[in-house]
Amino acid sequence: MSSLADIDTHVREVLSTVNHQLATRPTSDSVAQSWARCLNEFRLDPARFVTPPILTQQELAARREAASDLIACSKLEMTTLYQQLADPELAVVLVDPEGVIVHQVSSVPFGEAIGADGLRVGALWSEREAGTNGMGTCLVERDCLAVCQHEHFYSRYTSLTCSAAPIFDDRGVIAGVLDVTSRSKLLQQHSLVLVGMSRQMIENRLIDARYRHANMIHFHSRPEFVSTLHAGKLAVSDSGVVLAASRSALFQLDFRSHTELVGKRIEEAFNSSLEDMIARSIRGSFHPVTVYSANANNRFFLVAQTPRDAATSATRILMTDPTVRDVSPGARNRTVKQRDTREQTSRLDKLSHLEFGDPGMASQIQLAARVIQRKIPIILKGQTGTGKEVFANALHSISPNCAGAFVAVNCASLPENLIESELFGYRAGAFTGAQREGRRGKIVQANGGTLFLDEIGDMPMALQARLLRVLEEHEVTPLGTENTIKVDFQLISASHRNLMELVQTGQFREDLYYRLNGIELNLPALRDRADALALMQHILESELDDPPALSAEAQHALLSYAWPGNIRQLRHVLQMAVALCDGAEIRCSHLPAEVVHGTGASPATRPSGAPSMVQAAHLADDADTSALNAIQLKERETVLALLDEHRWNVSNVAKGLGISRNTLYRKMHRLHIRLSHDGSDPSPEA
Known part of the structure; x- marks a missing residue:
């Protein structure tokens, strides 16, 4: 607008808008308010242009x-x-x-x-x-x-x-x-x-520049946004105190101002410590890991990074530059430590699927990753279904014996007269019914690998003595022969029973107990794990690439349930829910009644005279079966018998029937069969 007419038109528009003389405002509220400030507060004249002042x-x-x-x-x-x-x-x-x-x-x-x-x-x-x-x-x-x-x-x-x-x-x-x-x-x-x-990029750069010696946490509710400018950003001190927060971080965590978060401990934002978040990020090769809000069930994905200082960079150059031939002893020591740290990180990465934010489980994993390198015997303690075999198999994958076989034996599921032949093997014709060519025992099969003895507390006393001899002399003698075979394996044992109490009551050899117990690791019950919700999400994602979400009510029911069968039971429940869910969300109607109503009691708290959960399934009340006709009742009885026969291993029953697991879940739901079992199911599906 260079003409006087145009200038006059603009001036009249400004004055009329400020004085509310126009029926229709020609501009936005923020601009109209600014015009009013310029006229009334700053006493500026729209008709008289003044060049902005220039600093010296x-x-x-x-x-x-x-x-x-x-x-x-x-x-x-x-x-x-x-x-x-x-x-x-x-x-x-x-x-x-x-x-x-x-x-x-x-x-x-x-x-x-x-x-x-x-x-x-x-x-x-x-x-x-x-x-x-x-x-x-x-x-x-x-x-x-x-x-x-x-x-x-x-x-x-x-x-x-x-x-x-x-x-x-x-x-x-x-x-x-x-x-x-x-x-x-x-x-x-x-x-x-x-x-x-x-x-947003500039704001993030400002935090990086002003807190270059702090730990940085990047997070978002969607994993694909963690590395973008939409992610929240926190600067956290080594002691776990939040030093700075981006506006995106405040918005996602539902804080109204910086003062509500800055100066507080990181645990007031997430249900995890700084050390745990950094360790899990390293194990996950800095791919987003799951955490939850400390004050809600909101799930986030984050990457936590320690500051990159000059010393670390120099050490990294010494380790990777092939032109560096000779370094000082101190530098060589740092290089060795850095290499050991990388190896430890790689090992922990292979165990990352075992925990998703539970501090107790994380500490057991870190301890296990250390001792397995020195071939120290390990005893895993935990309730049935806590995933002892899965844990043992994961340890085998990072052990020095990982090139060998992982051989698992469930001492509770084998008849007593077969345990000896299963463990030690036999020559041809050693006994009636023996295979014509003989058989290598589990111990020989595990040579150079890992032998996992599950439910070791149920091993007969006579076999305990033979096992002790094998562990002390590193050789095994198959049944029916005097020839010995040298063996070398990593031993991992597991039991849901208190072995020390068995020793004190004379049911377990004391010398064998101390030979097995190089170190004892305790796997927490599902109801005691802080990462239960993340674990549920992991199980769902392992079932489907795009699994349905858990509704708020379903989350509450799952987290409130006692889980006497632990992870194994949880896996069965979620598999059934996925099979029954037709939409994008799992609701309480897709979950078993005892989960929704919280009727599951742990084995430790169940009265001695109360029926097991398998028995409870047989004793279903009339309301559960009243709608079924005679044919359906007969079918229900048959399915229950098969489940009982296979110790409620749904995969094995489905395989025996020649149908998919999801089809069997739907059939069980239609026949009002609750997905329950007692604490003795030895299946390794967890």
């Missing part, structure tokens, strides 16, 4: 020094933004909290053109000095906004369109404003989105 070189240098970290974190993003918009008729501008332009990116011709009107480095573009404009009004509104052409207070600027976004520091204070000023009205919405994205 000394004043500008002081301003730029005060905003040095802001400028350093913004330069690259401003250049990238300028290249993205690809318009020679625009400028990317950065102002400090008072509105002084401290950095600007533009083409030379456009920079000279707008510089004549005071839009250049060193100029003060607050509302008080330059009227309504993108940078100054953004400082007042504290929000992203656009000031388009005629919305400027002075008619001198009505050929320009400004898109601005405030930059907040780690305390929630405005550090400056990022702005794109152009002559194109069409760029307004597009540039405003890009300015907002660039602003």
Whole structure:
């Protein structure tokens, strides 16, 4: 607008809007309020243009020094933004909290053109000095906004369109404003989105720059967003105190201000410690790991990183640079330690599927990863279904014997007269019914690998003596022969019974107990695990690539249940729920009645005279079966008998019937068969 008529029209529009003389307001509320401030508070005249004041070189240098970290974190993003918009008729501008332009990116011709009107480095573009404009009004509104052409207070600027976004520091204070000023009205919405994205990058860079010695946590409710600018960002001290938080972090964690989180311990945001999050991130090769909100059931995915200091970088160079032939003893020692750390991290990575945020389980895993390297015998203690065989198999995968076989023997499931032949093997013709060619025993099969003796507390006393001899002499003698076979294996034992009590009552050999008990690891019951919800999600994801979500009611029911069968029972319940769920969400109607109503009692708390859960399934009340006809009742009886025969191993029953597991789950649901079992199911599905 260069003509007097155009200037008069703009002035009348500003005055009429402020004085509420227009039936229809020609601009937004934020711009109208800015016009009112310019007129009534700052006493500016829209008809009389005044060039914004320009700071002296000394004043500008002081301003730029005060905003040095802001400028350093913004330069690259401003250049990238300028290249993205690809318009020679625009400028990317950065102002400090008072509105002084401290950095600007533009083409030379456009920079000279707008510089004549005071839009250049060193100029003060607050509302008080330059009227309504993108940078100054953004400082007042504290929000992203656009000031388009005629919305400027002075008619001198009505050929320009400004898109601005405030930059907040780690305390929630405005550090400056990022702005794109152009002559194109069409760029307004597009540039405003890009300015907002660039602003987020600058805010994250500010946290990195100001807290370079802190631990950084990046998180989001969706794993694919963890490495993007949409992720929340926290800077945390080594002692676990939150030092800084991005606005995205506050929003996702439902904190209204920085003061609610900054200065608090990280455990007040997540149900996990800093040490645990860093350890799990390392084990997961810095892929997002699951955590939960400390105050809700909100699930997040995060990556936690320790600061990268100069010493670590130097050590890494020494370790990887092939041109470095000779280093000092101290450097060699550091290299060895770094290599050991990498190996330990690799081993823990292979065990990452065993826990998802439970501190107790994590400590047992870290301890196991250490002792397995020295071939120390291990005893796993835990209730039935806690995943002892899965844990043992995972330990085998990181042991020095991982190239050998993993051989599992369940001492409770084998008849007493077969345990000896199963363990030690036999020659051809050793006894009636023996295989013609003889048989290698489990111990010989485990030679060079790992032997896992589950439910070792149920091994007969006579066999305990033979096993002790094998462990002491490292050789085995098959039945029916005097020839010995040298063996070397990693031994892992497991029991849900208290072996020391068995020793004290004379049911287990004391010398064998101490030979087995190199170290004892305790696997927590499912009801005691802090990562139960994450474990449920992991099981669902192992069933389907895109599993249904758990409704809030289903989560509450699952987390409130006692889980006497632990992970094995949980897996069966979730498999059945997936089979029955037709939509995108698992609800309580897809879960067994005893889970929904919380009727499951742990074996330790169940009265001695109470029936087992398998028996309870047989004793279902009339309400469960009243709707079934005679044929369905007979079918129900047959399925129950098969389940009993296979000790409620649903996979084996389905295989025997020649149907899929999901089909069997649906059949059980239709026949009102609850997915329950007693504590003796030895199946290794957990």
